[in-house]
Amino acid sequence: MVAVARSFVAGALGHERADPLFLVAVSEVITNAVEEHGRIGSDEAITIAVDAGSATVKIADRGRGFEPGSQRPTSPGSLEDRGRGLVIARAVAAGLTWEPNHPTGTIFVLPCPPSPSR
Numbered sequence: 001m002v003a004v005a006r007s008f009v010a011g012a013l014g015h016e017r018a019d020p021l022f023l024v025a026v027s028e029v030i031t032n033a034v035e036e037h038g039r040i041g042s043d044e045a046i047t048i049a050v051d052a053g054s055a056t057v058k059i060a061d062r063g064r065g066f067e068p069g070s071q072r073p074t075s076p077g078s079l080e081d082r083g084r085g086l087v088i089a090r091a092v093a094a095g096l097t098w099e100p101n102h103p104t105g106t107i108f109v110l111p112c113p114p115s116p117s118r
Helices: 002-013 020-040 085-092
Strands: 047-051 056-060 097-100 106-111
Touching: 002 020, 002 047, 020 056, 020 085, 020 106
Parallel strands: none
Antiparallel strands: 047 056, 056 106, 097 106
């Protein structure tokens, strides 16, 4: 699922515009959504919308919702196996935001970084 979604985003943005690190951020957010759906037993779709004009990706899930204060941050040097997804996504997709996806879930908005000068 994650690899297919990443490929979809790269194709929709244009492979020259879809920075590999940005695609890692997309993968992390999608992985979190898939894991959340698994935890709650949801079979609802996780949606991915790409706006190539504004270079943004929206990922919407139907989980329990995301409250940033409820997440225990993982420090970059930690040996824990989990908890780095949003740290990575925020570092790569500066300006990442989220909002409620009513009636349940979260919509994450990832702005694609500008294309590097060639």
